[in-house]
Amino acid sequence: MNTIKIDPQRTIGQLDRNVFGGFAEHLGRCIYGGMFDEGSPLSDELGMRQDVLAALRELRMPIIRYPGGNFVSGYRWTDGIGPRDERPARPELAWRTVETNRFGTDEFVDWCRQAGTEPYLAVNCGDGDMREARDWVEYCNGAQDTYWANMRRRNGHAEPHNVRYWGIGNEVDGPWQMGMKTPDEYARACTEYAKLMKMVDPSIKIVASWTSGWFQDWVERGQLLMEQAGKLVDYMAIHWYVGNREDDFGAYMALSEQFEDRLTASAGLLRAMSSCLKLQNPVYLAVDEWNVWYRTRGDDQLAEVYNLEDALVVALQMNAFIRHADTVKMANIAQIVNVIAPLVTRPDGLLRQSIFYPFAAISQAAGDVALDAYWEGETFEGGGHAGLRVLDVAATCADDSAVMVSIVNRALQGVAATVALQQGEFAGAGEATVINGSDVHAYNTFEEPDRVTARTSKLSASGSTLTLELEPHSVTVLRLPLRR
Numbered sequence: 001m002n003t004i005k006i007d008p009q010r011t012i013g014q015l016d017r018n019v020f021g022g023f024a025e026h027l028g029r030c031i032y033g034g035m036f037d038e039g040s041p042l043s044d045e046l047g048m049r050q051d052v053l054a055a056l057r058e059l060r061m062p063i064i065r066y067p068g069g070n071f072v073s074g075y076r077w078t079d080g081i082g083p084r085d086e087r088p089a090r091p092e093l094a095w096r097t098v099e100t101n102r103f104g105t106d107e108f109v110d111w112c113r114q115a116g117t118e119p120y121l122a123v124n125c126g127d128g129d130m131r132e133a134r135d136w137v138e139y140c141n142g143a144q145d146t147y148w149a150n151m152r153r154r155n156g157h158a159e160p161h162n163v164r165y166w167g168i169g170n171e172v173d174g175p176w177q178m179g180m181k182t183p184d185e186y187a188r189a190c191t192e193y194a195k196l197m198k199m200v201d202p203s204i205k206i207v208a209s210w211t212s213g214w215f216q217d218w219v220e221r222g223q224l225l226m227e228q229a230g231k232l233v234d235y236m237a238i239h240w241y242v243g244n245r246e247d248d249f250g251a252y253m254a255l256s257e258q259f260e261d262r263l264t265a266s267a268g269l270l271r272a273m274s275s276c277l278k279l280q281n282p283v284y285l286a287v288d289e290w291n292v293w294y295r296t297r298g299d300d301q302l303a304e305v306y307n308l309e310d311a312l313v314v315a316l317q318m319n320a321f322i323r324h325a326d327t328v329k330m331a332n333i334a335q336i337v338n339v340i341a342p343l344v345t346r347p348d349g350l351l352r353q354s355i356f357y358p359f360a361a362i363s364q365a366a367g368d369v370a371l372d373a374y375w376e377g378e379t380f381e382g383g384g385h386a387g388l389r390v391l392d393v394a395a396t397c398a399d400d401s402a403v404m405v406s407i408v409n410r411a412l413q414g415v416a417a418t419v420a421l422q423q424g425e426f427a428g429a430g431e432a433t434v435i436n437g438s439d440v441h442a443y444n445t446f447e448e449p450d451r452v453t454a455r456t457s458k459l460s461a462s463g464s465t466l467t468l469e470l471e472p473h474s475v476t477v478l479r480l481p482l483r484r
């Protein structure tokens with residue numbers, strides 16, 4: 001028997017909804033043919049794909065990072081503004097294509113407004129410089145009678161875009177990055193970029209690029225960044241991608257330990273540095289690229305097919321973010337459409353991949369306070385770990401009136417579980433959403449779009465315990481109202 005104990009007063013911290021963010025890059029068919037498809041009957045007159053927007057609204061993503069990724073390290077944002085037909089095409093070096101620049105800053109902000117999400121822009125800290133970065137802030141947020149603010153007005157946007165979140169560079173620790181930087185080079189650059197960008201608009205939030213390769217220098221990078229830029233930076237960004245390349249289900253499910261380890265270690269370093277530097281401002285973690293990625297190569301760049309086990313691992317990552325809600329204040333699934341993404345488009349329609357469903361269920365049900373759930377029960381071995389709990393659990397509370405419990409059953413069999421409320425009582429009519437498919441390798445296609453899907457049913461819970469049978473290899477998201 002597995003027992004999950006929830007106490008609505010045993011809290012971890014406020015859950016920032018920005019942990020349900022996304023990421024869109026000029027890469028493959030994410031922008032062109034995904035979000036933006038000029039001339040498609042599925043697009044509006046601006047070229048925005050309406051089916052993609054509608055599906056993304058279901059994911060309730062409050063923030064989307066743009067325009068890269070590796071792309072941003074060679075991007076000139078000024079190419080992507082003004083009359084579309086006059087914009088220059090450039091060689092795109094990160095992904096070896098040609099960038100037409102028909103979609104740029106104004107299109108992205110307009111798209112975000114339609115999607116009901118907030119833009120988060122990353123500036124070029126690769127082959128770009130801090131002047132371009134400060135000019136971009138002025139273009140987006142300037143309210144005075146100045147050159148770039150007036151340029152935005154001339155381009156049809158009288159009101160400032162008010163972009164609040166700004167990232168400085170992308171994966172600067174990676175040799176694959178144009179303009180890769182040593183720990184000290186980046187700490188210096190980030191400090192000066194952040195200083196100038198905040199001079200233009202002191203209200204913006206700065207996200208520094210910390211680690212993506214998890215190389216031996218990641219601690220040194222974090223330390224130098226905090227020492228030099230700690231007073232200017234609001235978030236430190238980390239990235240990771242995982243996958244089941246060895247086709248070892250146990251090891252794949254045991255990746256929860258890696259997520260825990262990285263988040264605990266990074267949060268610890270931020271806390272230690274904040275303490276020793278006596279920082280008055282909080283510095284949070286932003287996992288601003290995360291997902292499953294098999295690095296599939298083909299003509300349709302980074303077009304990944306996701307199966308049920310990938311959906312379980314997406315839920316494990318989201319559960320980890322909720323359990324670290326006191327430090328992780330932003331996370332962006334990479335990416336949103338066609339490129340390592342929950343959504344895939346064709347000229348005539350849209351497919352929801354397996355990973356769409358846990359993201360939607362957890363994002364829709366999560367309350368605003370993360371709870372410190374306790375659970376015990378059956379265990380498994382995998383990836384060199386023994387004694388891992390078969391269930392992976394995260395919980396939230398909303399206004400003391402309902403709890404959300406997200407449970408990943410990592411067993412290939414069904415298991416019984418009891419959810420025990422340690423204070424108060426359940427108040428009857430709740431709901432359970434179960435994400436599952438015939439087997440862990442099942443995946444959706446345009447012909448069979450519902451092999452992996454979500455089923456929501458009513459669930460009545462009263463008193464302080466609820467017993468349920470969790471389906472094999474499944475994600476279950478419970479929404480349980482509480483008696484006040």
Ligand code: AHR
Pocket residue numbers: 025068069070071170171289334335340
């Ligand atoms: O999301 C795909 C790529 O993965 C991004 O461009 C880069 O930042 C990361 O390596």
